[in-house]
Amino acid sequence: MEFVSKLLLAPMAAVLAVSFTGSASATKPWPPGMQTPVPVAEEGQTPPPRAPRQFFPEKRVQPLTPEIEQSLIPKDSFKECDVCPEMVVVPKGSFMMGTPADEPDRFKGEDPIHRVSFAKPFAVGRFTISFDEWDACLADGGCGRDKGDDKGFGRGRMPAQGINFVAAKSYLAWLSKKVGRTYRLPSESEREYFTRAGTSTTFWFGNTISAQDANYKASIPYGAGPRGADSKGPVVVDSYPPNPFGLYQVHGNVFEWTEDCFNKRYNENTPVDGSPWLEGNCERRMLRGGTWDWMANMVRAGYRENGIVGGGGYSFRVVRALNVPVQ
Structure with a gap:
């Protein structure tokens, strides 16, 4: 930069x-x-x-x-x-959460489409938490001595993997205590909002995807998109172009935790103010973003996945509320 x-x-x-x-x-x-x-x-x-x-x-x-x-x-x-993550301010606003019935390869549970509004801007990690940041927590006595699992791909600027939900929360507790400000996981609606970054297409860069856009299993094309070579593994967190909000790799590479409990589909109880949905099966939490060895239909902006709280080799990025005036 x-x-x-x-x-x-x-x-x-x-x-x-x-x-x-x-x-x-x-x-x-x-x-x-x-x-x-x-x-x-x-x-x-x-x-x-x-x-x-x-x-x-x-x-x-x-x-x-x-x-x-x-x-x-x-x-x-x-x-x-x-050693803190770099945070980017994203704007207040609203968006239509979910996917339309004609979106190729969509799954049940991504509907009904509903409007979610954010009254104030908030800050989001520019990147997925890296092993550099995770290891800084370990060196400072935090993160419950959980080293994660790099799966042989290396540490440094690679995304921190093998992090379960409980371990991710321990990092947030350490970070919040260290700087005296509250850091947290994003809600599922926040995660889709900052992934789309003002767009309404399947991916923030359009309705098709290629191996130049994100890290995924590119040998299976999406819709009318091109076929490419499969990814060989995760890549460093600042790979590929950032989206319009300035955030990197919101599609593909590694799945990221959100705060929300698992619900099969949206309903009348789904929050519409950007807050996490803390009803349902809270032994499982929602995941977003997709991963390097999954097909393109599972790295779409609206794709929903879930993982067991105490298991899973996932990653996360952080959010911080901002004390800014409501305009």
């Missing part, structure tokens, strides 16, 4: 380093105490949108200040400690 400049925001100069994305040329940092310059529109014109900002820590643990948190807008990103 290219950085144009690193800014110190008054009165936050001593709190977080800020960088901007966009131009390839770098500018000198603004002197301490100066406000971030805002693009000025000519009279009668709409002011241009500002570039996304990054708030990365200058010391090992550095939670967002209330002032910075309340200033966040979609596509801003932050880390609240040196």
Whole structure:
């Protein structure tokens, strides 16, 4: 990622380093105490949108200040400690959850389609939790000494695998305690919302998929899409292009846990405000995203899977609510 400049925001100069994305040329940092310059529109014109900002820590643990948190807008990103996951702000809004009857290879349980609305923006991990992040938790005495299972594919920036629901929650408890802010799993509706990222197609990139779009079993084509070579295993978490919200690999690679209990299909009790569905069979929880050795129909935005709480070789990404004003 290219950085144009690193800014110190008054009165936050001593709190977080800020960088901007966009131009390839770098500018000198603004002197301490100066406000971030805002693009000025000519009279009668709409002011241009500002570039996304990054708030990365200058010391090992550095939670967002209330002032910075309340200033966040979609596509801003932050880390609240040196080993914390990078979080991206996704916009408030609404979407139609579920899949239409004419979507190829859809499964029972992906209907009825219903509107879900999010009153406020929230932050989502830009990537699936990696083994680097998981191992940082282990090194700090957290995560219940559960090493996960890399299945011989390696650790580092590879997605943390072999993580059951209970272990994933132990990571979230460690992370929340470390920075003094609440991190959690996404709800199933949040997961579909930020996967679609404002689109209504089968995948965020369209109604077909290829091996250039995601990591899956590409030898079996989806709909009118092309046939490709099967994946040989999971890939590092920043592979493939990000979706319009700036999130990587929301389709394929590894399944990710959500907070929701297992229900076979949506019904009148399904939450429509983005909260998790905590009724049903809570010994099983919903999974989203698909995996590298499954076919394309099982990495669709609306595909629903479930796993036993105490088992399964899955992964996850994290969510953090934001203390921002409702507009």
